[in-house]
Amino acid sequence: MSFLRLIFINLTRHRIRAIIGSAGIAFGVAAMLTVLSIVLGAINMFERILSNDSHYLVFERNVSDLFFSSVPEEAVEEIRKLEMVEAANPILFGLVSTEDTPVITCFGITNDDPRLDDAEWIAGDRALFGTEPQTIYLGSRAAEFAEVELGEEVPVGNDVFIIGGILKLENGFENGGVFMPLKLAQEFFSKEGYSSIVAVKLTDTELGEAFKKRVEADYPDLIALENEEFSQSYSQFKILSATAWSVGVCAFLLGGMGVANTMLMSVFSRIREIAVLRVCGFSKRQVGTMILGESFILAIFGTLAGFVFGFIALRLMSGIPQLNGYIQPVFDAAILAGVALVAFFTSAVGSFYPAWRATRIQPAEALRYE
Amino acid sequence: MSREFENRNAPTIIKVKNIHKGFDNGAIPVLKNVTLTIKEGDIAALWGSSGSGKTTLLHLMGGLDTPDSGTIDVAGLDPTAESDRLALRRQKVGFVFQLHNLIPDLTLKENCLVTGVATGTPKSECIERFQVLAKELGIDHRQDRRIQELSGGERQRVALCRALMHRPKIILADEPTGSLDEKNGELVFEILKQLARRENVTIVMATHERRFADACDRIFQIRNGQSFEI
Ligand SMILES: Nc1ncnc2c1ncn2[C@@H]1O[C@H](COP(=O)(O)OP(=O)(O)OP(=O)(O)O)[C@@H](O)[C@H]1O
Ligand SMILES: [Mg+2]
Numbered sequence: 001m002s003f004l005r006l007i008f009i010n011l012t013r014h015r016i017r018a019i020i021g022s023a024g025i026a027f028g029v030a031a032m033l034t035v036l037s038i039v040l041g042a043i044n045m046f047e048r049i050l051s052n053d054s055h056y057l058v059f060e061r062n063v064s065d066l067f068f069s070s071v072p073e074e075a076v077e078e079i080r081k082l083e084m085v086e087a088a089n090p091i092l093f094g095l096v097s098t099e100d101t102p103v104i105t106c107f108g109i110t111n112d113d114p115r116l117d118d119a120e121w122i123a124g125d126r127a128l129f130g131t132e133p134q135t136i137y138l139g140s141r142a143a144e145f146a147e148v149e150l151g152e153e154v155p156v157g158n159d160v161f162i163i164g165g166i167l168k169l170e171n172g173f174e175n176g177g178v179f180m181p182l183k184l185a186q187e188f189f190s191k192e193g194y195s196s197i198v199a200v201k202l203t204d205t206e207l208g209e210a211f212k213k214r215v216e217a218d219y220p221d222l223i224a225l226e227n228e229e230f231s232q233s234y235s236q237f238k239i240l241s242a243t244a245w246s247v248g249v250c251a252f253l254l255g256g257m258g259v260a261n262t263m264l265m266s267v268f269s270r271i272r273e274i275a276v277l278r279v280c281g282f283s284k285r286q287v288g289t290m291i292l293g294e295s296f297i298l299a300i301f302g303t304l305a306g307f308v309f310g311f312i313a314l315r316l317m318s319g320i321p322q323l324n325g326y327i328q329p330v331f332d333a334a335i336l337a338g339v340a341l342v343a344f345f346t347s348a349v350g351s352f353y354p355a356w357r358a359t360r361i362q363p364a365e366a367l368r369y370e
Numbered sequence: 371m372s373r374e375f376e377n378r379n380a381p382t383i384i385k386v387k388n389i390h391k392g393f394d395n396g397a398i399p400v401l402k403n404v405t406l407t408i409k410e411g412d413i414a415a416l417w418g419s420s421g422s423g424k425t426t427l428l429h430l431m432g433g434l435d436t437p438d439s440g441t442i443d444v445a446g447l448d449p450t451a452e453s454d455r456l457a458l459r460r461q462k463v464g465f466v467f468q469l470h471n472l473i474p475d476l477t478l479k480e481n482c483l484v485t486g487v488a489t490g491t492p493k494s495e496c497i498e499r500f501q502v503l504a505k506e507l508g509i510d511h512r513q514d515r516r517i518q519e520l521s522g523g524e525r526q527r528v529a530l531c532r533a534l535m536h537r538p539k540i541i542l543a544d545e546p547t548g549s550l551d552e553k554n555g556e557l558v559f560e561i562l563k564q565l566a567r568r569e570n571v572t573i574v575m576a577t578h579e580r581r582f583a584d585a586c587d588r589i590f591q592i593r594n595g596q597s598f599e600i
Contacts, residue, residue: 001480001483001486001487003487006484006487012475013474013475272471276471276472277484277488278459279432279434279459279465280459280465280484280485280488281456281485281489281536282487282488362434362435363434363435364429364435367429367467
């Protein structure tokens with residue numbers, strides 16, 4: 001028998017208790033994984049909408065949300081004319097609602113926007129984009145969800161539009177969204193002459209700094225950020241990920257308390273036994289290590305179970321039609337490692353007091369204890 | 371009485387001097403100036419009525435509790451000093467209690483290997499020692515049984531086995547036969563004595579039964595908080 005085996009046997013002696021302790025950690029892990037996956041997945045998707053085939057984003061300085069940003073058309077024209085710019089695509093974001101869907105993201109784009117060419121046209125003709133009046137184009141998921149077909153008339157807001165095409169797009173947000181020719185979107189959202197952002201592709205990425213300086217000098221109200229820079233500084237993303245982490249950490253606090261409770265119960269019910277171990281030559285440190293070891297194993301099982309639960313939860317959620325496409329689980333190694341680390345840390349903290357308490361057991365007293 | 375051992379010139383292994391011990395800050399005085407010496411290989415009884423302080427004295431000798439005053443020397447170590455206690459329990463003394471105090475759910479064998487886990491002794495060595503002892507104690511055929519599946523007499527023999535695993539010089543036994551019927555009690559006591567003689571282990575056994583005390587080499591009566599050799 002080894003020390004490790006003793007720890008294992010101790011856990012298997014009270015299986016229900018061990019399972020409850022592990023379950024606390026497992027739910028913490030699953031909750032954190034799910035929330036992080038959803039939020040980071042969403043951020044990731046949103047980032048890709050913005051960075052679609054571009055290097056820089058130009059938008060209004062000091063706006064909290066890109067939906068509030070306004071870039072004037074003249075600026076777009078000027079930017080297009082710069083020699084370091086290969087392409088500049090204005091996009092106007094808006095939110096529309098239909099009878100059965102309260103919020104659909106709407107993208108007002110120009111005819112030369114790369115996503116029109118990248119998409120798979122399930123119905124409708126790419127060449128006609130922007131040429132027909134009152135016509136909108138739907139992402140395939142939005143179309144499925146709204147149960148509409150090509151040529152159908154649909155009421156959106158106070159208007160009625162004709163479906164001019166159904167596009168299958170790779171990005172979940174886009175695929176669940178509505179595309180309007182920029183002019184139509186500007187009218188619909190009463191933002192004539194403006195877009196929300198401009199996605200800029202440079203002739204050479206080396207020219208980034210020069211481009212940024214130029215734009216910001218010419219238009220003090222605008223800001224040009226490299227895609228990566230943008231993701232890091234955009235406050236909405238920050239708020240989202242902070243929320244995700246705090247929800248996760250709260251879930252873990254509960255898990256940690258579960259471990260603390262389990263281990264404390266376990267120590268209290270084994271006072272006499274621990275005294276006997278001391279009599280048999282266990283040092284205080286060995287007793288403490290044994291208790292910490294037990295909770296460490298609870299954490300290992302809890303984490304593994306949590307990964308499995310989280311994975312199942314995410315799979316189930318991506319099967320729900322309303323969420324389809326919006327959930328892109330991010331199972332990246334760094335996140336899994338981060339979550340596991342938090343799990344181990346919490347269970348270590350949770351078992352610290354029980355372990356300390358176990359080392360304080362006085363053999364003479366405990367042996368008299370019936 | 372077993373005077374034959376008194377003049378043996380075996381070295382002293384336990385020296386208890388002027389020990390005082392009370393509980394609740396002295397409100398319950400239990401041991402009042404206890405002095406005694408025990409020689410290597412002695413089989414000594416601490417004999418006295420219930421509540422006289424036998425267990426208390428054994429706990430002090432094994433470093434499980436601390437005296438209010440006085441000195442103790444056990445095999446060259448000081449059980450009153452925190453720094454000596456671990457070595458004392460790991461190398462010099464083994465305990466046997468009235469209740470077997472084995473760990474339920476572990477097998478007979480695993481219970482005996484616990485001391486080896488504490489000291490980090492190589493497994494093969496522990497198992498070899500266990501097989502020898504288990505055979506002598508007549509429990510080797512049940513080594514993979516869990517403690518719950520053993521009889522009282524068997525459990526007490528397992529407790530003896532565990533106490534002897536690390537080849538201690540001294541066994542401190544607190545009413546080791548107390549929970550057994552007469553026949554089993556005597557059997558366990560005889561085995562304990564035999565093994566002790568063979569391995570030259572010193573035994574200090576607390577008992578309130580005169581017949582067990584009489585079967586020892588030396589008897590220390592604990593009365594009124596003091597020890598009298600009779
Ligand atoms: N932790 C304690 N707090 C208060 N009193 C105690 C404590 N431990 C022991 N005592 C008291 O000390 C006295 C001696 O106890 P001890 O257990 O040493 O007696 P004993 O001789 O072993 O008795 P028995 O034959 O019943 O086992 C008893 O009166 C007991 O009540
Ligand atoms: Mg007693």
